[in-house]
Amino acid sequence: MRNIKLVEVRSELAAGTRGASLGIDALKVASLGKKSDFFTRFDPINVPDANNYLWKNNPYPHARYIDGVHEVLSNVHDTIKVLRLEKKFPIVLAGDHSTAAGTIMGIKAANPEKRLGVIWIDAHADIHSPYTSPSGNMHGMPLGMCLQEDNLENKQQEPSAEEIEYWEKIKKIGGDFPKIKAEDIVYIAVRDTEEPENKLISKHGIRNFTTKEVREKGIVKISEEALSILKDCEQIYISFDVDSMDSSISVGTGTPVPDGLTVNEALKLNMELIKDKRVCCWEIVEVNPTLDSENIMAQNAFEVLECTTKSLVSNF
Secondary structure, rough: OOEEEEEEEEEOOOOOOOOOOHHHHHHHHHHHHHHOOOHHHOEEEOOOHHHHHHHOOOOOOOOOOOHHHHHHHHHHHHHHHHHHHHEEEEEEEEEEEEHHHHHHHHHHHHOHHHOOOEEOOOOOOOOOOOOOOOOOOOOHHHHHHHHHOHHHOOOOOOOOHHHHHHHHHHHHOOOOOOOOOHHEEEEEEOOOEEEEEHHHHHHHHOOEEHHHHHHHHHHHHHHHHHHOOOOOEEEEEEEEHHHHHHHHHHHOOOEEOOOOEEHHHHHHHHHOOOOOOOOOEEEEEEEOOOOOOOOOHHHHHHHHHHHHHHHHHOOO
């Protein structure tokens, strides 16, 4: 059996709306409603956040709260690196999606010689940089951070010298090299992107399995194809953003988008993907109960979390 360790990251600095830091506790409330013992079975690590930066002046319009984001990503990197060196399997519960960069950096730092593939289940591509992001919200930049990709060919913004300095520091967390290759990213259900991202995705030929494809081919076939793209990777990390689910379901998240997965599709997809022996870390992000009613998003997300964990345990 995998030696599972829960990692809780209550950061919401990089989101465009407030409240994602409360998502983890919303999941715990949902577990109580189901009378589940999930949170008694795994002893969690709480990674220090930097949400206090929200009360400070933010002088970084193209990379909002980048000073605090740098601090959080460093903390996440350190935690995940240690867990992977100890051969533990991190299940990461996080607020905003920027912290995924710290997770990737930590996985890579523990085993720098191993090629790392990423399965990104999300409505968004999250491959921006401060040079391209229309909002400056850094939960849209984690893959850009890990690729060390500025995408200057499609530059839209002029970040300040201080923003650039912090951006360069972030890209070097865990070592001054790309932590992943663009061809080792697989998107599932991505459907809300900006032109600079589209050009980057096209340039690198990054595969995106649309919601329509998921329904036409079925979960098992999509999982097989996604894992086959990553056939040369020795490790795989799966990041599940709850906004990958349809906006009729995912009200309790910062950036809901129509034409997404159903709860059942998301559940079965994660359960199937995590069976692959190369998967070394799984993550769920962006539950925001302040945007929800009756904790519905967290209830759906907890179901995905619990069933995915059961699939992981039963296949090892």
